[in-house]
Amino acid sequence: MQRLVLKRKEFMLLQAFIYEHIGISLGDHKIYLVQARLAKRVKALGLESFGAYYDFLVADQSGVEFEYLSSLISTNVTSFFREAKQWEYLKSYLPTLLEKKEGKLRIWSAACSSGEEPYSIAMFLKEYLPRDKTYDIKILATDVSSKVLKMAMRGVYTSKACANLDTHYLKSYFSEHPHESQRLYHVSPSLKQMIVFREFNLVTGDYRLLESVRFDIIFCRNVMIYFDKPTQNRLVERFYTLLGKEGYLFIGSSEALTDMKKGFYSKSASIYQKV
Ligand SMILES: C[S@@+](CC[C@H](N)C(=O)[O-])C[C@H]1O[C@@H](n2cnc3c(N)ncnc32)[C@H](O)[C@@H]1O
Incomplete structure (x- = not known):
């Protein structure tokens, strides 16, 4: 499949949209990050360019595409008892x-x-x-x-997500369930x-x-x-x-x-x- 390239003009449109609607301020150097994070979605929609994706995003009244965009652009890294x-x-x-x-x-x-x-x-x-x-x-x-x-x-949560959690917490506030080859912890x-x-x-x-x-x-x-x-x-x-x-x-x-x-x-x- 052909590699999608995010053109500077297209990036500027997405950059402005993301700033206005999510608040995330993407510096100009983030063009490659945006390309990498959105390319799969653009292809899955059968669109041929990021420009076509931008038009699709703006025209979508259902909020579904905005949801995809925010999930792909935001960083969701977190952990139990962080900081x-x-x-x-x-x-x-x-x-x-x-x-x-x-x-x-x-x-x-x-x-x-x-x-x-x-x-x-x-x-x-x-x-x-x-x-x-x-x-x-x-x-x-x-x-x-x-x-x-x-x-x-x-x-x-997976055992990886719970890796830093004290066993006391795991035992008191989670139930353990085997799932395929791993263990899952249910709150x-x-x-x-x-x-x-x-x-x-x-x-x-x-x-x-x-x-x-x-x-x-x-x-x-x-x-x-x-x-x-x-x-x-x-x-x-x-x-x-x-x-x-x-x-x-x-x-x-x-x-x-x-x-x-x-x-x-x-x-x-x-x-x-x-x-
Ligand atoms: C890096 S995580 C931080 C999670 C948690 N607060 C922590 O410190 O571990 C950032 C979260 O902010 C959310 N986020 C990004 N922009 C947001 C916005 N405009 N309004 C609300 N949440 C937003 C993302 O979806 C993501 O889940």
């Missing part, structure tokens, strides 16, 4: 948080990928909340990609019921849907890095509004709120508190 230092911090802060909140907690995993992040939050709370009290806990987990959200809702219903999964685009989403909630903690980790500064700024302002008094924002360790942390106090690397 170990943040969990240590949370452990030390939890008693204060619970005292202030009188047992009611609202947490948002704002780009949850295939679910390892919200399930880590749920396991963490199960482990460290005092057992002699009842708590009203809701974890909202959102992502732009319905493909990864489906995986998150299914909550089935327990007790974790699933703590989480509400929803599709939400951080850049173009309707934030009025979230206005009634005041979050105690927002996890927005390893996604802002793909956005440009103005988009990051707008997002951080949104988070500020949605957080309750003294609420926390956790970002990825390779990200920073420099120049835009108005109203946020830096507590530790990549952990910010609303003043």
Whole structure:
């Protein structure tokens, strides 16, 4: 089959579309990455060029092609208990948080990928909340990609995905099932019921849907890095509004709120508190 080449003009159209609709800012040098990630899809649709693909994408009113595009362009890499230092911090802060909140907690995993992040939050709370009290806990987990959200809702992980998970967690919160030549780990219903999964685009989403909630903690980790500064700024302002008094924002360790942390106090690397 003939190799598809992404022409500069075609790349610029896709680059602008991706920026406007997903928020991801692709530098000009990403032309080869876009070509590599989209070529298979363009061929599967029977299209002869990336230009024809762009026309198809723009004309598609069903949202299906946008879904394919976001899944192919975004990086979905994630893992259980990623950013170990943040969990240590949370452990030390939890008693204060619970005292202030009188047992009611609202947490948002704002780009949850295939679910390892919200399930880590749920396991963490199960482990460290005092057992002699009842708590009203809701974890909202959102992502732009319905493909990864489906995986998150299914909550089935390979032994490779669970490789870094302590055996205590595996035994307490997963059931093990043989599948073909491997073992799969199914998340327990007790974790699933703590989480509400929803599709939400951080850049173009309707934030009025979230206005009634005041979050105690927002996890927005390893996604802002793909956005440009103005988009990051707008997002951080949104988070500020949605957080309750003294609420926390956790970002990825390779990200920073420099120049835009108005109203946020830096507590530790990549952990910010609303003043
Ligand atoms: C690298 S993963 C990070 C997952 C998790 N937060 C972590 O730190 O392990 C980035 C996720 O951001 C999502 N994403 C990219 N652009 C987005 C947008 N505009 N709105 C919401 N999610 C987005 C991707 O679909 C992907 O699942």
